[in-house]
Amino acid sequence: MPSSVPGFAELLGRCERSAVHLELRDSYAPTERFDAWKRGERIDWEDRASWWHPYDQLIADTVARGVVIRRARIVSEPVSEYIRWEHYVTRANVTAGEEVRWLPRRRAAATALPGNDFWLFDGAVLRVHHFSGDGVVVEDEITKDPDLVKLCSAAFEAVWERAVPHHLYDI
Template identity: 80%
Template sequence: MPSSAPSFAELLGGCERSAVHLELRDSYAATDRFEAWKRGQRINWEDRESWWHPYDQLIADTVASGVVIRRARVVSEPVSEYVRWEHYVTHANVTAGEQVRWLPRRLATNIPLPGNDFWLFDDALLRVHHFSGDGAVVEDEITADPEAVKLCSAAFETVWERAIPHNRYNV
């Protein structure tokens, strides 16, 4: 069944000031890129053409338009193999212009956190990700519910304040 929800590109394209992304899981569904990394394949970061994807260009274009994009990840320690891979490939996110931080889960105990990962656009519109137990996307929910927006915004900002910048977080 096709989704009537706007695409991520449409949501980001309508953004004027900020987009924030909170990730709360220690693993997501495996991808070919993750499987290749597990087999020891590494990205040649000097050869940008080999790894630069449309997502990276979308982020770069959005940041160039003046939108601040921040991503925070709450992670268990020691980190999972998936999070080690995420840390490795975050080079692409940072190169595209995202600001990324990592918060050890033990430092999040007293933060009211939503039950799901999300994107929040201009502190007004949420794209909530619903995952299956094995980390596959089940659906994305779009909402402007003021209470949900308030909770997610406060959670993100608190995580962001406590989190460690990507270039200083060691996995």
């Protein structure tokens, strides 16, 4: 049965001004790239063709259209192995044009947060990720509910204000 939820590329393609992404988990479902990193394999950042993915190109194309893309991650410290890997591969996100910040969870205590990771497009369309306990996305929900959009927008901005820019966040 086909999903009625628009794909990420479609939502980003409709975006005109901004896309923000808030991540709240300390781990997500393992991927081959994560497993390779755990085996000691490292990215040759000088060989862009070896690591540049369609996602990176989508972000670069969107930023080139004038859309500002910001990602904030709330993380427990000491960080999990997964977050250590995410920090390592974030170089690709930044190269593609995303602005990325990290907020230690202990500094988020006074922030009202939604219960799920989300993307917010142009401050109006919200894509909420619902995960299983082991970090697999089981459903994405699209909503324009003004109260939920307002809550998520305010949460993101509060996190962004307190968070540390990627290049300054040492793990």
